[in-house]
Structure formats: structure tokens, C-alpha cells
Amino acid sequence: MSALAVRAKRLALQLLGAAGTAGLVWLFGSLEARWVAVTWVCLVPWLLVLDRVDSRREAVLSGVVMGLVFTAAIFGWFPEALRSYSGAPLTLCWLALLALAPFMELQFITFALTRYHLRRTTREDPRAFWRVTLAGALVYVGTEWVSPKLFAETLGHGFIASESLRQGADIAGAHGLTLVLVIVNTCVLEAGRVLVAHGVREGSRRALAPVAMGAALVLACFGYGQFRYRQMAALESPTQQLTVGVVQANITKYEKLAAEMGTYDVVRMILDTHYRLSAELLQNRKLDLLIWPETVYPTTFGTPKSDAGAEFDAEIREFVSRAEVPLLFGTYDLEQEREYNAAMFLGPGRNGTLERSAYRKTMLFPLTEWVPELIDSQWLRERLPWTGYWKRGPGPQTMALQLGGGRAITVAPLICYESIFPSYVAEEARRGAELIITLSNDSWFSGTPAPKLHLMHAAFRSIETRLPQVRVTNSGISALISSTGEVLAEVPDDHRASLAVTIPLTPRVSTLMVAWGDWLSPTALVLSAVLLLAPSLLARRKAREATQ
Template sequence: MSGWAARAGRWGPALLGILASTALLAWFARLEPRWVALGWVELVPWLWVLDRTRSGKEAVLAGTVLAMTFTAAIFGWFPEALHRYSQAPLAVCWLAVLLLAPLMELQFITFALVRHHLRRTSTPPLSFWRITLTSALVYVGTEWLCPKLFAETLGQGFYASESLRQLADLAGAHGLTFLLLIGNECVLAAGKALAAREAPRRVAVPLAVLAVLLLAGTGYGRLRIWQVARETAREPALKVGVVQANITSYDKLAAETGMYEVVRMILDTHYRLSDELLQGRGVDLLIWPETVYPTTYGSPKSEAGAEFDADLSGFISERRVPLLFGTYELEQEREYNAAVFVGPGRGGELTRSAYRKTMLFPLTEWVPESLDSPWLRERLPWTGYWKRGPGPRALELTLREGRRLTIAPLICYESIFPGYVAEEARRGAELIVTLSNDSWFQGTPGPKLHLMHAAFRSIETRLPQVRVTNSGISALISATGEVLTEVPDDHRASLALSVPPPPRLTTLLVAWGDWLGPTALVLAGLLLLGRALPFRRRAP
């Protein structure tokens, strides 16, 4: 048999194994309860491939291929969205996404390489556990060290399990990923032992570990759900009105009718939907989505801008309802994406406070000053001009009848960062409020994935959340991550939401921040370098 035929004979089954794991990963990522069990077996075919690799290069190749197939399966909608936004050829967008996949999904490669190394160097009796724990630590540590564009991690698929997702208040979704990796290794070990007709103990032990993970995770989840229900039943709900007008493509509309007419239409639509909402409902706070007021509020650039400012202020004064809305803020020629709160004061005057978005989407919203140049702007005319805000903060609002509320404000992309939201929670927030513009991903899985990220932030902080978007998905999320009410993608609606009070439960993630990633790197380093650790058999 020729060398080429021999390689094809080995890599044909390997490719099938990688594609099998990719298919299982894609089903698991649908976030549906019927596919939750796949989380415990989805990587088994790929782990089997890794067991057959003969060198570090082959292990890296197996990780690289999975990174690319995973990206194509889970984020196959993104090249089309990128094409619509940038007007670059679709083929170029696909090529860019696939070429960047090994960098964006580097954890598959580091996991594969470390696991291959450990399989060659570890010796019984505890080699399986050293390989399993160290590789899983490297995986989650890599994800923390090399942040991703969409901050996805495999454990997020367990969101579809009401009980298992509650574990995220300990170590975030990455903690669920860590358990998922251990579970898959256990299934593979039991399967190999069964196929080789080894002693029953070799089959039973890994399956017992998997059973303990399932039972302990489910038990903890049920306990936390009960605690949240007990705590939130003690206080009255907050009444919050949200408006999703489903108005998108501001630039396109402005090119057709002029910017003045666009802003006029946006405001009038939100006034009408808000008035329908306010009739007899006693709303404590009204919320509009990100950049709903597409000009600088409070620092008008023209007479038309001053007219719109006065118009919006008049609306708030007449309705006597505080409003939180997305707009731009201008300070010394630096423009910010902001959430502005305006409410009627005791003497009839309007009070105002603001939060400026810090975590900006790369290139489309923000370009680092070190990279910004006329050359870059000429070649990428769609790049953004916004500046970064000062960081996480809690915003104190005065609602109707003088009621006080401290919120954790988030704008769009910020909701994917656990540590950022945990810092706002530590500052005394009672409610997460997210303003978002997901219209760039309208009609794709993007809005659903963004909603899932938001739900994990509520679990991690044990805070309810109101999420308001321009085109969907707007939602009310409980402290257990349950979506209590939602307005689907590509719909127009206004809702009065009864927001439950925060359960005031402490969480490890709020106390310690996003602690698992750096801890995993340190532990993995110790396990890889520590000859004195008991995983290594001493020479006779």
C-alpha cells in the first residue's frame, strides 16, 4: 500500500469522526431540551480521533479541522451578516471566517496538543485522571486567555436544562464546559473498556463519575431554583414598559428620505407605542432600545437636533414617566454610544444621568487609536468612530413616586462578558437592563444566541433582567435564566413587564469575578510541570 493510501486509510475515519462531533455540536447548540443529553457525548468521536493521532502535528491538525468545521456549523450565518454589513464579497467573508477559525477556536488545538502529550508521557494508575483534568483545564484556560468574538463556550448548550444551567453562578458557562469535557472523557473511557472487554470496574468507574456529575449538578440546580422562588415572593414587582418598534437600517432609510424624516419617524413611532403602553398601567419605568435616538442627546449638532431634544423632553414631562433610552453622547468632540436616563424631578424639572458603553464591537463600533488612520478608513469605510466609556458602573434611577432603583446598565455587546456584569452587580445593582441593536443579525440565529448570553448573566449574578432591542429579541429574564416574556425577532410590540425583585442571593461569580479561566491556567501549569505531584509514578 502506498504512503498516500495509508494516510487516506487513517484520515478517512478520522475525518468522519470529526464531522460526527461537529454534527452533535450543532444539534446541542440549538438550545432545545431534547438535545441536552448530547452534551455528554458530542466530543466522543473527536476524542477517539485524538487517541489515534501519532504525533503532535497530527493532534494540532485534528484540532484545527474541528475548529473550522465547528465555526462553519455554529456560525455559518455570520459570513452572510458580515457581507450585508461591509458589502465585501460573500466568498471573501467566508474565507476570512474560516481562516480565522483556528485562532478564534484555539482551545480545540491546545486541548488536542496537551492531551496527546499527556497520553504519551503519563503512566498508570492515575494517568486517565491526569489527562482528563489537565486537558479540560487547558481548554477553559485557553478560552479565557484568548477571548473570542462571540464569547461562546460549549457549556452554554446546557442552557436548555433548567437545572444544570444554575451551576453557572459558581463558575459561569465555562464551568459547565469543564464538566462537559470530563463527562465526554468518561463516556469514551467506558466505551473503550467495554469494547475491549476489560474488567467491569474499568467500565463502571467512569460511568459512576458521570452519574455523580449529573446528580450533583441537578440537585444544586433544583436547590437554587427553590431559593430564588422563595426570596422573590416577598416583595412587590416593578412595572417596566418596553418598546420594540422593529425599525432597522437607519442609514438606508436616511438615504431614501433624509435623516430628519428618519428621526421624526422613529420618535413618532416610539411615542405612539409608548402611549398605548402607558394607558392605565402605572408603569414605573419606560425603556427604549440602543441608538433609538440616532443623534447626540443634550448636545445638538443642529437646529433640527435641538428640536428633537426639546420634543423628547416634552414627551417625558407630559407623561410624567422616566425614560431610559439609547442615544449618543458628545464630549470634547469624542462621541460615545450611551444609555441616557431622563426623569421628571420633584419640582417639575427633568433629571438626567447616563452610562457610556465600554465594550465596543471591534472595527464596526471602535478602532484602537494605535490602528486608526486615514489609510484604514479609506479601505474600511464602515469602521466605527465611537470611543470607549469608563467601564462598569451601577446607575441609580428615580422612578415614579420617588422609588429608587439601582441598575446594571449594559449596551448590546457588553452582555457577553461575565466579569463585566459581575462588577456592576458588586456595585449594588438590583436589576440588569440591556439595551441592544441586533438588527445586523436579523433573521439569523444571532438574536437567539445573544439572548442566551444575557440569560447566563442573570444566572451568574442572580439578578432579573430587562432586555430591550430594536428588532428582537426583547425579553424579561428571571434570576434563574428563564425567559418569562419575549418579543420575537422581526416583530413590533410594546409590553408592560412585571419584573420580580432580586432574590439577594450571593454567588461565587459575583464574589470572585470570572475566576475559573486564570485558575485553570495555573492548575494546568502545575499539573504539566509538577513531577512531584502524585499523578506521576515514582521510579523504583
């Protein structure tokens, strides 16, 4: 067989292994409970072929292939969404996604290199399996922390469909679940390899260590999850509740509507729709708070740019006064010619007046909402016409909302993209938040898996901080999420509806994620470096001592 044929055969084998793993990840990526068990074996097909590589170059190739196949399988919907948003050709959108895949999924490359290196250099070490397994898992998680991610994805997100397993996220976030997943997968592979090589009788004895390790981790996750779930349920009190109104009007593509109807008529339609849906809620029950989604009022509030804007501002204030309900809504906030994407609160003040406060979005999506000043130029904006002009807010903040009847609540406000950052939300929780409120606009991804993925991220933020959450979007998915990550009520994607939700408030519960933020990922990076470098450094030191 020629050298070219050999290389083609080995590449085909790598593609087959990567496709097997990507297919299993795609199954539990549906976030359905029936596929959760797949997580424990999802990496096995790729690991089988990865362990057959015979050079660093081939290990890198295996990681690159896995990253490409993984990206195409899990984010195959993204190029079409990007084409719809930017107007770029679909082929170009696909090429951009695949070109970035090795960088976005860099963990597959570093994991492959680590596993190849340690399996080759520790063959005679009786602790080789433990070192290879632990170092590989730490490298995987640590690399994810430094890799640019499309949706901050990690394999541990697949546990969201399990009531018990997802509770472990309050210790080390979704990356902690990924660490467990990678270790258990390598244990499954090792146990299977030993059984095949030595038969059931002898192999069972040799496989005892990896089986025990994998089983202990799985049982520990289930046990901890059940403990936390019951603990949080016991803390809920029927006397400590908040009734919140959620409005999802399903009005999308403001720019296109403005071009067809005119800006004034579009704003008029948006506000009238939200007034009507809000009035329907208020007819049936009294609300402590009413929430409209991100950028629902698509101009600056409080600093109008026109007479029509001043009229709309006054109209919103009049609505809040007349309805006697505090309102939190998405708009723009202007200060010294700097414009911010903001969450604006209008609530009861002294002497019957309305008090106003605002939260300004900090984590802006690069090259759409915000362009770094270092690269901002007319040349760039001419080629990327969708780039935004918003400025970054001051960082994690809480808002003290004055409600009716003298009640007050401290909330952790988030706008859209901010909900995917664990440390950001943890900082708001440390500042005394009792409830997370997320305003979002996912309309560009309507009809794709993105709204469901965004909801999943939101659920993890509630688990990590043990705070309930109200998530309000313009086109879906709006939801009430409990402190255990359960979606208690929702308005689906591409639906128009108003919804009143009763939020069960609980006493604050301490978690490692609130105390330390996303602590595992940088720790994993440091520990993996120690595991990889310490043996060679110790060997060199012993060699120097022996020659002295």
C-alpha cells in the same frame, strides 16, 4: 498502500470524527431542552479519532480540523451576515471566517496536544486516566479564556435549555459547565472503550471508576440546580415588583433609510413610532419605567448638532414630562468632541424638573464601533468604511434611577456587546445593582441565530449575578429574564410590539461569580500548567538529588 493514501485516509478519519462532534454540538446548539442530553456525549466522536493520532503534528492537525468543522457548522450563517453588513464578497467572508477559525477555537488544538502528550507519557501510571481527563479539561477551559471568540461561545452554553443544569453557572459561569461537560465526555469514552475491550463482565468492573465519576458530576449538577432554583423562587415577593414598559419598533438599517428619506425624516419616523407604541402601553397601565433600545435616537442628546436636533431633544423631554414616566433610551453622548454610545435616563427631579444621567458603553466591538488609536488611520478607514468613531466609556457602572412616587432602583446598565462579558456584569452587581437593563441593536443579524445567542448570553448573566434582567432591542429579541435564567416574556425577532413586564425583585443573593468574576478560566490555565509541568520538574529534581 502509499504514504499519500495513508495520510488521506487518516485525514478522512479526522474529518469524520470532527463532523460527528460538530453535528452533535449543532443539535444542542439549537438551545432546545430535547437535545440537552446530547451534551454528555458530543465530544466522543472526535475523541475516538483523536486518540488514534501517532504524532504531535497529527494531534495539531486534528485540533485544526475540529476547529474548522465546528466553526463552519455552528457559525455558517455568519459570512452572509458579514456580507450584508460590510458589502464584501461572500467568498471573502467565508475565507476570513475559516482563516480565523483555528485561532478562535484554539482550545481544540491545545486539548488535542495535551491529550496526546499525556496518553503517551503516562501509560504506566495507574492514575493516568484521572490526570489525562482533568488536565485536558482544564487546558480546554483555560485556552478558551485567552482565545479571541466570535460570540464568546463555549460548550457549556448548551445547558441553557435545562432549568436545573444552567443554575450551576453562578459558581463558575458557562465555562464551569464546559469543564463538567468535557470531563463527563471523557468518562463516557473511557467506559465505552473498557467495555468493548474487556467485555461486559470484566469491563463493568474496570469501567466503574469513570462511570462513577461521570455520574457523580451529572447528579451534582442536577442537585445543585434544583436547590438554587427553589431557593430563588422562594425569595420572590409579590410586594416587591417593578412594572417596566419595553418598546421594540423593528426599525432597522438607519443609514439606508437616511439615504432614501433624509436624516430629519428618519429621526421623525423613529421618534413618532416610539411615541405611539409607548402611548399604547401607558393607556393600559401605569409604568414605573419606560425603556427604548440602543441608539434609538441616532444623534447626540443634550448637545444638539443642529436646530432640528435641539427641537427633537426638547420634544423627548416634553414627552417624558407629559407622560409622567421615567425614560431610559439609547442615544449618543458628546463631551469635548468625544462621542459615546450611551444609555440616557430622563426622570423626575426637584421642583418638577427632569434629571438627566447617562451610562457610556465601554466594551465596543472592534473595527465596527471603535478603532484603537494605535492603528486608526485614513488608510484603514478607506478600506473599512463601516468603522465607527465612538470612544470607550469608563467601565462598569451602576445607575440610580429615580422612579415615580419617590421610588428608586439601582440598575446595572449594559449596551449590546457588553452582555457577553461575565466579569464586567459581575462588577456592576458588586456595586449594588438590583436589576440588569440591557439595550441592544441586533438588527444586522436579524433572521439568523445571533439574536437567540445574544439572548442566551443575557440569561447567563442573570444566573451568574442572580439578578432579573430587562433586555430591550430595536428588532428582537426583547425579553424579561428571571434570576434563574428563565425568559418570562419576550418580543420575537423581526416583530414590532410594545410590552409591559412585571419584574419580581428579590433580595440580593451572593454568588461566586459576583464575588470573583470569571475566576475559573485563569485558574484553569494555571492549574493545567501545574499538572503538565510538575511531574517533569519533580523528576528532574529527583535526578539531580540522586547524582549529588
